[in-house]
Amino acid sequence: MLVGLYIFVDDDFHTPLYAEPGSEELEDDVWEGLCEAANDALEGDSDAQGTTEVGDCIVGWRHLVKPSLSFVCAVTTDIKPSLVNKYLRALARQYLDEVDDLRRPDKVGINDVIVDVIPPWEDEED
Numbered sequence: 615m616l617v618g619l620y621i622f623v624d625d626d627f628h629t630p631l632y633a634e635p636g637s638e639e640l641e642d643d644v645w646e647g648l649c650e651a652a653n654d655a656l657e658g659d660s661d662a663q664g665t666t667e668v669g670d671c672i673v674g675w676r677h678l679v680k681p682s683l684s685f686v687c688a689v690t691t692d693i694k695p696s697l698v699n700k701y702l703r704a705l706a707r708q709y710l711d712e713v714d715d716l717r718r719p720d721k722v723g724i725n726d727v728i729v730d731v732i733p734p735w736e737d738e739e740d
Contacts, residue, residue, distance in 0.1 A: 616733060617644070617671050617688040621709070621724070622652050623717050624682050631683075632724050643669045644688050651675040652684035663702065665695035674698035676706050681716040685709070689735075697734045705731045 618640055621632040627649045637645045647668030654660040655677035663676040671688040672695060678684075685702045705728070712727050713719045 615690045615693070615735075617690060618648070619687045619728065620648060620652075620685075622684040622686065625653055625656055627652070631719060631721075632728065634728075640688070641669055641671075644671050644673070647671075647673045648675075648686045648688060652677065652686050655684060656682065663699060665698050667691065672698060674702050676702040678706060678710075683709075683716060693735050701731070701733045701735075704734075 619632065619634050620630045622630050627637075640648075647666070651660070651664075651666065651673050652675055655662050655675055662679065665672050665674040667673075668688070670691060672691055672693060673686065673688050674695065675684060675686045676699075683706075685706050687698065687702060689698055708731050709724075709727050710716070712730075713723055
């Protein structure tokens with residue numbers, strides 16, 4: 615189950631392009647893990663994509679270097695890391711295909727992109 619999904623530009627963690635739920639609704643360690651994963655990928659201190667366990671969640675990230683965008687999510691630990699990576703890859707691809715101004719998109723357009731990408735673990739439940 616998806617716990618949170620965020621899209622960051624550079625290292626602007628206070629005003630993400632997309633945030634569901636807001637940072638105040640997450641456990642502090644999960645929010646810090648999301649931000650740390652995005653920041654490490656941005657600075658080249660980790661791979662551009664990956665997953666790690668943080669508290670009761672798995673945090674996944676995918677950083678796109680050219681536009682300096684990070685797609686980051688937290689899911690429950692029953693979700694396989696490979697499915698988290700697959701979801702973030704599909705989300706990033708859809709975002710690149712559908713959004714005109716990658717770093718300053720129309721907020722309604724972002725919501726349309728997010729809704730169109732179904733997490734693969736939801737497909738498995740059917």
